[in-house]
Amino acid sequence: MSKVALVTGGSRGIGAATAYKLAEEGYSICINYRSDAVSAMRVVQKIQNKGKKAVAIKADISQEEDVICLFSLIDEQLGPISLLVNNAGMLLKQMSIETMDAERINQTFQTNVTGTFLCCREAVKRMSKKHHGEGGVIVNVSSVAARLGAPNEYIDYAASKGAVDTLTIGLAAEVAEHGIRVNGVRPGIIKTEMHASGGEPDRVNRVKEAVPMKRGGEPEEVAEAIIWLASEKSVYTTGSFIEVAGGR
């Protein structure tokens, strides 16, 4: 099977950590990003410096035309995709439900849910043995928020990750006989820039006491679980989830 991976939102945080490890595993990698080309190119350069193949492609996964274009460009530049890491995700400023408007809720769902669906669709069309593909693996990056609900912070984000989990279960069953495995990883509180988007850059330090291990996680610790699910070592695992959350 070809070793071509797409990491959505690969320009920083968990996505970038995953891309570095996948390069070590011999994958050619597409780093997708939404707006920050400089960070995406930095990741690509670091991978290329180690003699591996990587390209950066800008695409907003919440936009159907962008996703179609993203996958066509990967076909052209890297060849048939064998691994999709649906990592791109977003959250908006912390608030309770009283002030949450439809625009905000839709924005969260359009990236975290619709975007993940669209990338799964394009990957399945290429990987499925039903369409003469070679099979493949999809790893969806969810969150323990799907289980905890993120009250008073972002229940829209938590609910969107709940939808990602249901997508993972359903799609895994739908495509198992066509040679595609679909699994999820649920990170806990991880040290990335995402918390700044929620309006609290130092959130990890505030919340870490609620984590049984009393610390936030590193992006690389989440990447390890993604790598295992991507590998042949997990060949009989589909429709499953790994929590990387320090016991939370």
Ligand code: NAP
């Ligand atoms: P991050 O540091 O904020 O990085 C997010 C990445 O996603 C960036 O590369 C960003 O690109 C990209 N992105 C956002 N919206 C996009 C869109 N519509 N289209 C394409 N790319 C988009 O995030 P992270 O903390 O590494 O999180 C990665 C994943 O883990 C997310 O799904 C998140 O929900 C999940 N997660 C994170 C935590 C945590 O504590 N950090 C916990 C649980 C789950 P640009 O910079 O170009 O916008």
